[in-house]
Amino acid sequence: MTSRRSFLLGAAAASATICAKPGTLSADGLNSIPLETFDYSQVTLAPSLAQTQFEQTQSILLNMNEDSMLKPMRTRTGLPAPGPHMGGWYDEIPNDKTPSGGGGFAPAEAFGQWLSALARGYAITHEPRNKEKVERILAAYEPTLQQSFFKNFRFPAYNYDKSVQALIDARQYLGTTNAFELLNKMTDAAEPWLPPHALDRGEPQRKWRASIGEPTSDDFTWDESYTMPENLYLAAERGAGERYRRMARRYLLDETWFDPLAANQNVLAGHHAYSFCNSLSSAMQAWLSDGSRKHLDAATNAFQFLDRQSFATGGWGPDESFIAPGGGKLYESLSSTHHGFETPCGSYAHFKLTRKLLQVTRDGRYGDSMERVLYNTVLGAKPLMADGRSFYYSDYNFDGSKVYFPDAWPCCSGTLPLVAADYRILCYFHSGAELFVNLYLPSTVRWTNQEGAEIRLVQDGDYPYESKKCIKTICNFHTDKKINNQH
Template sequence: MTQHKLFMGLEDDRLLKPFRQRAGLPAPGADMGGWYDDSADFHFDPKDLSTVNWHGYIPGHSFGQYVSGLSRYVAATGDEETRAKVRDLVVQYAETISPRFFAGYLLPAYTYDKIVIGLIDAYRYAGVEEARDALDKVTDAVLPSLPDKPLTRQERRQRPYSSEAEIWDEPYTLPENLFLAWRLGLGERYRTLAVRYLQDEALFDPLARGESPLAGRHAYSHVNALNSAIQAWYATGDEKYLRAARNGFDFVLQQSFATGGWGPNEQLIGPDDHETLLKTLTSTHNSFETPCGAYGHFKIARSLLQITKDPRYGDSMERVLYNTILGAKDTTPDGKTFYYSDYSDTASKFYRDELWPCCSGTFLQLAADYGISAYLREGRRIYVNLYIPSTLSTDIEGATVQIRQETRYPLDAQVNFLVTPGQAGQFSLMLRIPAWAGPASRILVNDRPAGVAARPGAFAELDRIWRAGDRVTLRLDITPRLEPLNAAHPEVVALLTGPLVLFPIGHSEIQMTRAQWLSVRRRGDGHWAASSPTGERVLKPFAFIDDEPYRLYGRLAES
């Protein structure tokens, strides 16, 4: 079942129930369960984790993300049934808004942030005019419950609190969507609020100086906060925020696994910490908070790609796409959600125990965003960032242009494009050549050499007068390669082919020479094999792993 179909099938009454309950209104329909319910069952005692009960943790927390994801589907497809559901949800939600919802609420900034993006997307993508008034109304309702500044968790701990969970609120993520509301013309108040919650002293100032304050910080929310820096740069023009976003993202890349995932146990690490990642291979199964992490990663990488046109950001998106979220287990109708990717030496795929956690919302948003991540436009240039079967319809200087992309990449090394302009016209097609691409990579136009080099780590520009029926062929040179865990542990390696990490199947230790690792050969779709000292070892990309045991890393033996 697709993410879209799943959420279209959820009854409005279930989605709206916690809001109606907290407003004192009739609340028909079944409970959603898990985090989503309005329940007094939630209990968290850091001194006795055996008593934890997550039921009712954050009532209605992901509603805004569900509305956002459905609205983005409308933008991508024009589907009227989805548009109608978005409108119904927004109109009915607006009837429940009052300060009562946020009174005594554990994470008011966290849930308000998600409601903001849901209402923004309903307004701009689904054309729901009522979302504008609803945004003003919920902002009035939440303000008495928000802190006066973007408190860090350490600062929040210095203030009175009744539950450990109150420490986990994330006001420092608010500026991104508040700036977006302001940029859409929804009111000056949103710019003012956004500026109030910029975490300059604790986060953006040191990042802008090239210093990392990330060690020990909650992983997803602080990577996602880099998107607030991007929006602050757009809104204010202050280069500090762009430097902070770029440096912060680089610090994240430095501590990433070969898959592109990061934040084991939802914690970031420092730039000089070379041991934590290694220890997590034997100490945790919670390696990467996948739907949330991939969603935040895609947003910041996409923005930096748009601003800088540096293809390494596209390389990063591609790596996260194929090695994390595309291999996630589907959300089930009862709310079981894939949450963590497991990169341990005894890894498996599993659902989080609690129903409808945060990743249920970002999974839907991310699934709707593939199109905007695949292509970028700037003037007469069309950038192809992701090689996925798709069709782009756009216009250049008033003339329509359609580009159809056909490929089985990365299982196949060839990508085919059919260019169909409404009339002959000149523009540039920019193809991202991954940094790992080998020297035999080639570009053809109408079966002839394009005369443009496929230089790794660059965009190849095909600037010409295009006519209907023109064909472009990109052939990437893909060869196996090894990547170490980090510079301190070159003997701990992952095997990649193109953007795909190949995971050894089984939990038994794997130690091979470089030649043995690189002897890997494809045996079929999603199935590779290498010759090890103990016999043939099967390896698979993440998306092809089902319930079998696997591991991410092996050891490099001396030749």
């Protein structure tokens, strides 16, 4: 049977037959020019689990009540706040503090991610309702861009980070002309409530909060300023201004995280799994935007540590925490917890990290890892529901079950629509005149390469429901030049 790795090599060779010179590797295995992703509109998914998840999440977002989405921002800034509460984590209400967070745990936390997913959805479908909805919401959002939103708030950096992404995606995919103006306004409002540099969880945040007269209880020390550089770098790259590059550099968590990782020290144990995996995409962006070799080394080393503590089926971080290696903790988790892997958030962070590593190194290991997480975790997630029910943990317990999270609209309700929109940018890459196939997903990519060759490449079949038969079919490339049947 064709192995995934040999398939990838074959695919690269096949595309080389069509049109290309082989890529060049430098002595340390890095390509000077990373592989490029295709535009969202260049890849079409055939009917499949992945496409169903995309359509289903987009439909939920398109039908959300806009007043309800804006209610926490309007309430916090003293504006009239009509409409019903969303429920669950999302609302600005006194937090009822249950083990899962409880109602009012993280007001407005998925707001920015929902707008991003709608913007990416527009790039895929060109559905006018996506653009109209996001721009209508942004117009109503502008009056809430005030300091009072971020004051006395549990997660200012988290909320800011996700809203930066929404605004740069609105600019990029919808052409929203005032998106950077809104970004500047939001940044002015947020900055007094953001720490001066990235802070680890716990004591560093408690000290900072105390110094500005903010609450210091444990739940006020879990903010994620160390995930911000990725979107801040992207803001600068997309033309929002050098202010964002300076901020990006400031929020790289070097001392306790990237410095030891770059020196190949495994400091993962005890760190919050999703957000610290997410921070590694910031390290990759520091390499891509700023050429910082230290941060590339930190990310590649950290990925190896993470890979070694992954479940056989993909996923990591039982009970949302990285474990100490070598002590049997991962095995123990199979009977001690039902919180195996925070699936939508974890897979979103995992896909961004492995995509960037793959683009930079062209090493198929990263595609293998991406594929394990794709097929064994998030493609099997229970669907997001209109009342906010969300799939959160994959349960790897020997006595496991597949259930919804206790609270409506948790963090994973923000990441699942992003994961579902991004499948198509993980399937294929290109460089110069070469086209690379990464994932077995029934799909079509359309591309005019730099030599002017018009290429249409199709993966057929019903993988993963069909296996061997399907792989043969998948390898049966159709291009406009009829160079077929490479396998």
